[in-house]
Amino acid sequence: MEEIDVxxxxxxxxxxxxxxxxxxxxxxxxxxxxxxxxxxxxxxxxTCPVTKQVIADCELTPNHTLRRLIxxxxxxxxxRGIERIPTxxxxxxxxxxxxLLNDAKSPQQQMKCLRRLQSIASENATNKRCMExxxxxxxxxxxxxxxxxxxxxxxxDNEFETIRPTPTDEALSILxxxxxxxxxxxxxxxxxxxxxxxxxxxxxxxxxxxxxYAVLLLKSILEIADPALLISLRPELFVELIQVLHDQxxxxxxxxxxxxxxSICPWGRNKIKAAEAGVVPVLIDxxxxxxxxxxxxxxxxxxxxxxxxxxxxxxxxRHGAGLAIVSKKILRVSQVASERAVRILLSISKxxxxxxxxxxxxxxxxxAKLCLVLQVxxxxxxxxxxxxxxxxxxxxxxxxxxxxxxxxxxxxx
Numbered sequence: 001m002e003e004i005d006v007x008x009x010x011x012x013x014x015x016x017x018x019x020x021x022x023x024x025x026x027x028x029x030x031x032x033x034x035x036x037x038x039x040x041x042x043x044x045x046x047t048c049p050v051t052k053q054v055i056a057d058c059e060l061t062p063n064h065t066l067r068r069l070i071x072x073x074x075x076x077x078x079x080r081g082i083e084r085i086p087t088x089x090x091x092x093x094x095x096x097x098x099x100l101l102n103d104a105k106s107p108q109q110q111m112k113c114l115r116r117l118q119s120i121a122s123e124n125a126t127n128k129r130c131m132e133x134x135x136x137x138x139x140x141x142x143x144x145x146x147x148x149x150x151x152x153x154x155x156x157d158n159e160f161e162t163i164r165p166t167p168t169d170e171a172l173s174i175l176x177x178x179x180x181x182x183x184x185x186x187x188x189x190x191x192x193x194x195x196x197x198x199x200x201x202x203x204x205x206x207x208x209x210x211x212x213y214a215v216l217l218l219k220s221i222l223e224i225a226d227p228a229l230l231i232s233l234r235p236e237l238f239v240e241l242i243q244v245l246h247d248q249x250x251x252x253x254x255x256x257x258x259x260x261x262x263s264i265c266p267w268g269r270n271k272i273k274a275a276e277a278g279v280v281p282v283l284i285d286x287x288x289x290x291x292x293x294x295x296x297x298x299x300x301x302x303x304x305x306x307x308x309x310x311x312x313x314x315x316x317x318r319h320g321a322g323l324a325i326v327s328k329k330i331l332r333v334s335q336v337a338s339e340r341a342v343r344i345l346l347s348i349s350k351x352x353x354x355x356x357x358x359x360x361x362x363x364x365x366x367x368a369k370l371c372l373v374l375q376v377x378x379x380x381x382x383x384x385x386x387x388x389x390x391x392x393x394x395x396x397x398x399x400x401x402x403x404x405x406x407x408x409x410x411x412x413x
Contacts, residue, residue: 004080010070013050014039021088022067023060027051030063033088037125041179060126062090091126097134104139107167114143114170121177128178136174137184143171145198168202172213182224189221193229196221196237203240212253215244219256223263231268238270238277246282254286258298265305272309279306280315280322287325296333300326300340307347316344317352327366331378339382342373342389349389358396367397371411387412 012019012032021033027048039045040058048055074084104113117136120127180188188195199214206214222230244257265271287299306312316322330341345366348357361367373386390397390412398411
């Protein structure tokens with residue numbers, strides 16, 4: 001096929017391909033809609049790729065003149081293998097969204113509205129941003145906030161019937177798929193965290209899918225929340241998060257829950273709330289079954305945080321496999337996992353060093369593993385913490401017959 005010279009102003013500056021749906025941003029530069037949407041919304045950039053100027057208004061104006069020129073050029077070059085680009089479907093307008101929301105008066109109209117919103121959001125990122133700025137988010141939040149657990153139970157009473165989604169199910173799905181901006185997420189949480197309470201209620205009584213969406217939304221909200229809100233999280237939220245981990249609703253929901261616990265446990269009394277809600281035995285059971293590197297790192301990070309309180313350490317020691325699985329993960333997963341595991345053992349050796357615990361650590365090979373840490377390249381901090389643990393209980397461990405003779409020479413003085 002012969003080489004065709006394409007007019008340079010037909011080429012999108014980002015993708016370097018012929019534009020199919022040219023739009024102009026506030027700086028006056030035209031881009032292909034899909035490319036600039038990905039740049040602005042998925043990549044969360046705020047500047048024009050060409051001029052580097054800040055784009056204050058993310059509204060994209062269709063460049064009809066340029067599109068017609070490109071279509072004409074395609075037709076002129078059809079004999080050379082160039083296909084004519086189709087006329088793109090225009091994005092939704094704020095007026096259309098507003099009318100749709102205003103018409104949702106009865107429950108039947110509400111479900112019809114929700115399905116239409118789901119369809120609109122799935123078309124492109126521009127529609128999602130338009131929905132965000134047209135009151136759709138507030139409409140969806142109001143549905144979740146008035147969640148009716150009785151209606152949810154009635155929708156799934158007959159196990160032989162197809163489970164009918166409730167308005168809350170639909171609203172949560174749309175809210176998550178909107179991929180809300182940071183500003184919208186901050187508005188979502190409110191000053192008192194009322195929406196967090198609503199999502200907790202959904203997690204208590206909702207279907208598996210709704211519980212998963214609730215966790216995913218909570219992760220997005222709490223990652224940018226003010227410390228005051230994080231400190232005041234209710235104990236029942238931790239109970240429901242741990243139940244999601246226990247039920248293994250989905251891999252995505254489990255990883256989102258772990259990431260959420262990693263971010264909130266260090267604040268205030270959250271580690272105690274998590275321990276009292278039963279997080280430690282659930283995490284240990286997950287660690288026993290997990291071979292995923294990132295999942296192991298997050299589980300050990302949460303365990304490390306929770307072992308910062310007496311309740312967490314007590315639960316770890318109460319579990320028959322607690323010390324053994326933490327020690328086993330050292331040098332087997334990653335440097336991050338090894339560091340977290342050694343930190344956990346340091347907490348135990350500092351605050352729970354009874355004769356029984358020290359003997360258990362010997363018999364399980366924990367001491368031998370810590371001596372091994374001193375021999376390999378696993379990070380300076382990890383080595384220092386391992387050395388500290390061994391020094392703390394040298395009188396009990398160093399000359400014990402349970403300490404392998406080939407490792408005794410590595411035992412710190």
